[in-house]
Amino acid sequence: MGQDKMTVGLVYGGKSGxxxxxxxxxxxxxxxxxxEKYEIIPFFITKKGEWRVGGRLSAPLASVERLKLEQEAGDTSAAVELLFKGLGGGGRELDVIFPLLHGTNGEDGTIQGLFExxxxxxxxxxxLASAAGMDKAVMKKLFADAGLAQCKFCYFTAASWANNSHDHIQHVESELGYPCFVKPANLGSSVGISKASSREELIRAVEHALRYDLKVVVEEFVDAREIEVGILGNDEPLPSVPGEIVSSSEYYDYSAKYLDGKSQMIIPAQLDTEVxxxxxxxxxxAFKSIEGSGLCRADFFLRRDTGELLINEVNTMPGFTPFSMYPLLWRETGMSYTALLDRLIELAVQRFEARQNLDFENGVQ
Known part of the structure; x- marks a missing residue:
């Protein structure tokens, strides 16, 4: 390894949709x-949750298939040994970890706990921020506590639905009305979301959402533009220019997001300067309300009737290909994809070093 090169562990794949x-x-x-600045060690997590670790890379792997590290890769025990090397006072091989995992077990705080x-x-x-950013019900409570305006919502667990579905239906109908949106509380990429326009559709939508999570969030329908902004930083986060999603479907579901290619991203969004x-x-x-660090994408509704801005959600590990909204927002703001990677690694190291100075001895000498 070159003296001045950082070793970055790239973690990807995962047990996730x-x-x-x-x-x-x-x-x-x-x-x-x-x-010239980094060496990469790839960590691939299979759909079954098995870890594979490859050797040091001084050039990128050529294809998605190669990323799966089928040959000449260490197994889970080798990956864990590499991650934890240095805890006993030996030399640490990894300078920083870059998790590129979306959804369950990737951006919900579980793997972040492993790195801690x-x-x-x-x-x-x-x-904390990862878990809060993944659980839509907890996230909305934190937004409310921070005084951020948002659409009306309610949530309930699978057990509560099984015991009190009639009460929940009545609450949705009296407080939110139809149409409404039904979502699994903990899932990314718009999986499991349904629009319900009647009691029958609401029941079906809840049953569908409960296939993916044990808690469901129901939100009122808002006729609005979808505006997104990228946040970058730790204690003094900076916002990008805003962008707008113009969805190909009635709402921005998984198909509209990843499959049909017809949704448009307008960057910068056509907004009044003040807005x-x-x-x-x-x-x-919103980033500060969940105690974020590094990055997040904050998504808003801009009501067509009143012009009110409502926070929808934050995403603590937003899509990160060069064609994803988050990097494109920063490109338009003046930061290239490569410079964004550099900055995120700097922020990771800064946050780590600040926490190393904390006293965990409880005052005992």
Whole structure:
């Protein structure tokens, strides 16, 4: 290893419905890294949750298939040994971890906890922000506490639905009305979301969402434009220019997001200067409300009738190919994809070093 090169562990794949998206992201990131500055060690997590670790790379792997590390890769025990090397006082082989995992077990705080236990710097949100950013019900409570305006919503668990479905239906009908949107509380990429326009559709939508999670969020329908802003930083986060999603379907579902290619991203969004500035300001506020670090994308509704801005959600590990909204927002703001990678690694190391100075001895000498 060159003296001045950083060793970056790139973690991708995973036990998630977004496994394939993660592979595409990893390929893009791997191709954008400056190999004069970094060496990469790839960590691939299979759909079954098995870990494979490859050797050091001084050039990107050629294809998604190669990313799966079928040959000449260490197994789970080798991956864990490499992650935890250095805890006993030996030399650490990894300078920073870059998780490119979406959805369950990737951006929900679980793998972030593993990196904390391994005492490794890692890109992105910590355990708390990751978990809060993944659970739509908890996220909405934090937004409310921060005074951020949002659409009306309710949530309930599978057990509560089984015991009190009639009460929940009545609450949705009296407080939210039809149409409404039904979502699994903990899932990324718009999987499991349905629009319900009647009681029968609501029941079907809840049953569908409960296939993916044990908690369901129901939201009122809002006729609005979808505006997004990228946030970058730790204690003093900066917002990008805002962008707009014009969906190919009635709402921005998984198909509209990844499959049909017809949804448009308009960057920068065509907004009045004051509205654009408000989006940027509220995006930073949303990021701080979940105690974010590194990066997030904050998504808003801009009501067509009143012009009110409503926070929809934050995404602590947004899509990260060069054609994804988050990197494109920063490109338009003046930061290239490669420079964005550099900055995220800097922020990861800064956050780690700040936490190393904390006293965990409880005052005992």
């Amino acid at each position: 977004e496994h394939e998206v993660s592979l595409q992201t990893a390929l893009a990131v791997m191709n954008a890294f400056d190999y 236990m391994a005492n490794l710097p890692y890109v992105g949100a910590g355990v 654009a500035e408000r989006v940027r300001e509220l995006g930073v506020k």
